[in-house]
Amino acid sequence: MEATVTADMLEREKAFNDRIARGEVIEPKDWMPERYRKQLIRMMSQHAHSEIVGMLPEGNWITRAPSLSRKASLLAKVQDEAGHGLYIYSATETLGVDRLELTQQFLDGNAKYSSIFNYPTLSWADIGAIGWLVDGAAIVNQTALAKCSYGPYSRAMLRICKEENFHHKQGYQILSIMMQGTAEQKEMAQDAVNRFWWPSLMMFGPSDANSPNSEELMRWKVKLHSNDDLRQRFIDRTVPQGEAIGLTFPDDKLKYSETTRSYEWGQINWDEFKAVVSGNGPCNKQRMQARKTAEENGQWVRAAAEAYAAKHYN
Amino acid sequence: MTKNQALYEYALRLGDTSLVLGHRLSEWCGHAPLLEEDIALSNMALDLIGQSRLMLAYAGTLEGKGNDEDALAYHRDARQYRNLLLAEQPNGDFGYTIARHFLLSAYLVTLYQKLTKSSDETLNGFAQKSLKEMIYHLRHASDWMLRLGDGTPESKQRVQESLDACWLFTDDFFDADAVDAILQDGTAPDLADIKTTWLVTVTSVITLAGLQIPATTNGFMRSGSRKGNHTEYLGHLLADMQFIPRAYPGTKW
Ligand SMILES: [Fe+2]
Ligand SMILES: [Fe+2]
Numbered sequence: 394m395e396a397t398v399t400a401d402m403l404e405r406e407k408a409f410n411d412r413i414a415r416g417e418v419i420e421p422k423d424w425m426p427e428r429y430r431k432q433l434i435r436m437m438s439q440h441a442h443s444e445i446v447g448m449l450p451e452g453n454w455i456t457r458a459p460s461l462s463r464k465a466s467l468l469a470k471v472q473d474e475a476g477h478g479l480y481i482y483s484a485t486e487t488l489g490v491d492r493l494e495l496t497q498q499f500l501d502g503n504a505k506y507s508s509i510f511n512y513p514t515l516s517w518a519d520i521g522a523i524g525w526l527v528d529g530a531a532i533v534n535q536t537a538l539a540k541c542s543y544g545p546y547s548r549a550m551l552r553i554c555k556e557e558n559f560h561h562k563q564g565y566q567i568l569s570i571m572m573q574g575t576a577e578q579k580e581m582a583q584d585a586v587n588r589f590w591w592p593s594l595m596m597f598g599p600s601d602a603n604s605p606n607s608e609e610l611m612r613w614k615v616k617l618h619s620n621d622d623l624r625q626r627f628i629d630r631t632v633p634q635g636e637a638i639g640l641t642f643p644d645d646k647l648k649y650s651e652t653t654r655s656y657e658w659g660q661i662n663w664d665e666f667k668a669v670v671s672g673n674g675p676c677n678k679q680r681m682q683a684r685k686t687a688e689e690n691g692q693w694v695r696a697a698a699e700a701y702a703a704k705h706y707n
Numbered sequence: 708m709t710k711n712q713a714l715y716e717y718a719l720r721l722g723d724t725s726l727v728l729g730h731r732l733s734e735w736c737g738h739a740p741l742l743e744e745d746i747a748l749s750n751m752a753l754d755l756i757g758q759s760r761l762m763l764a765y766a767g768t769l770e771g772k773g774n775d776e777d778a779l780a781y782h783r784d785a786r787q788y789r790n791l792l793l794a795e796q797p798n799g800d801f802g803y804t805i806a807r808h809f810l811l812s813a814y815l816v817t818l819y820q821k822l823t824k825s826s827d828e829t830l831n832g833f834a835q836k837s838l839k840e841m842i843y844h845l846r847h848a849s850d851w852m853l854r855l856g857d858g859t860p861e862s863k864q865r866v867q868e869s870l871d872a873c874w875l876f877t878d879d880f881f882d883a884d885a886v887d888a889i890l891q892d893g894t895a896p897d898l899a900d901i902k903t904t905w906l907v908t909v910t911s912v913i914t915l916a917g918l919q920i921p922a923t924t925n926g927f928m929r930s931g932s933r934k935g936n937h938t939e940y941l942g943h944l945l946a947d948m949q950f951i952p953r954a955y956p957g958t959k960w
Contacts, residue, residue, distance in 0.1 A: 448736065456730060457950050459781075460781075461763075468756070469749075471749065472736065475742055577958075691801065693859070693862055695741065697858025
């Protein structure tokens with residue numbers, strides 16, 4: 394009995410791998426290896442949590458935006474990120490988990506989110522730097538994911554990328570205007586880039602040699618490019634943009650190479666990355682606390698909504 | 708007071724109320740009880756900030772001193788602000804925010820409905836556009852009044868307490884003065900009429916939610932927004948909001 398199941402499983406797994414190899418898109422009702430499902434749930438929920446935690450550093454400046462139009466566009470941007478979170482949670486639910494369960498894992502500290510959001514936003518320029526660099530890095534990642542093998546994730550990425558492009562432009566514009574302003578404004582913009590540059594490069598994750606999930610994810614075409622490739626792509630497109638408005642980068646090894654037609658650059662501080670990922674970044678505690686507080690303060694509201702629905706819709 | 712001065716004051720009242728209320732709602736972004744509410748509250752904040760930009764720009768034109776929306780938003784102190792007192796009250800818990808928004812959006816729906824018939828073209832156009840938005844706000848807030856009022860015993864008690872606390876500031880909505888008198892030429896509605904309609908709207912929802920209309924006869928009601936007599940909260944809100952333009956005068960962002 395057991396032998397047949399195993400043989401059957403092997404057969405199915407082979408058929409699945411063939412589909413992937415042919416470049417077919419896997420849909421929720423299709424058979425998939427348990428491990429594929431698990432990896433996707435892990436990746437997609439991390440992504441959704443990141444969108445949600447990502448609301449906090451930028452949300453920090455909504456009340457202090459320097460003009461009414463900036464206030465409106467920042468608010469709209471952060472709201473988009475909430476929408477991304479919601480959308481990716483829904484896409485994850487197609488794999489047979491629910492949002493509540495995923496949120497709980499996150500609140501219990503058992504799920505990761507992007508390390509970048511554990512850095513503080515100290516000035517208005519940080520809003521520009523986040524839009525330009527952080528959304529810029531997200532675009533590079535998500536454009537690649539838009540071609541991934543899982544249908545709902547790939548479609549979510551396509552839709553989200555459009556908005557991220559807009560965020561990216563908006564962030565760049567904030568910094569451009571500051572770079573045309575007073576000496577104080579220029580200094581503020583440069584300082585933001587100095588603080589956010591390396592953490593943005595860390596967003597692509599560890600080097601491929603040290604990325605435990607990479608090999609498997611690439612075999613399944615969940616990931617189509619290595620972390621290092623995507624990071625390089627980001628650097629190559631971002632550095633000229635910064636230089637165009639007079640910004641510099643905090644990396645004295647950064648240099649364009651005519652031979653590779655690409656930038657050479659320095660060394661990421663992986664100790665810092667590990668510290669931030671394991672909960673010891675500058676704002677990890679505050680970010681988690683903010684989400685927990687929102688969850689706790691909302692408990693009586695959700696309970697009321699449930700009680701009301703039970704009374705009136707049953 | 709000339710008609711122009713009265714209109715200027717009137718535009719400030721509308722613009723400041725939207726701005727301050729929108730600012731308060733925006734403080735929820737990232738902290739709401741449900742992700743769906745993060746989105747809904749941000750959306751409503753965006754509507755209100757959009758409304759305030761239209762009215763402050765109009766006020767700037769009427770004033771004729773070259774002040775644009777940002778000059779008016781960022782360079783007036785609390786005493787010059789004309790927003791309704793309820794709009795500036797801190798968010799409290801979600802129930803307080805809902806009760807506050809319920810009372811205010813019911814007021815703004817009623818007011819904007821009348822303003823769609825205003826003889827002033829700008830006010831008229833503003834009201835046409837904003838009314839649709841505020842009708843959605845009122846529906847959203849009313850739905851929550853029902854859920855909280857008819858949810859659990861805890862939610863009922865909480866939202867009733869918030870409603871009572873907010874109610875103290877509702878006389879301020881209808882505090883007609885010389886500005887309103889001058890604009891009784893078809894420009895702006897009679898606030899006594901607005902009050903009658905508003906009371907019918909809020910009473911029906913409050914009753915349906917199983918809540919009590921707060922007692923007013925013995926209660927002390929707060930007003931003063933028309934003259935810029937605010938609660939202490941507005942100054943802190945403005946300190947946050949105006950920080951950058953005040954700290955770096957003459958800069959563009
Ligand atoms: Fe996003
Ligand atoms: Fe974004």
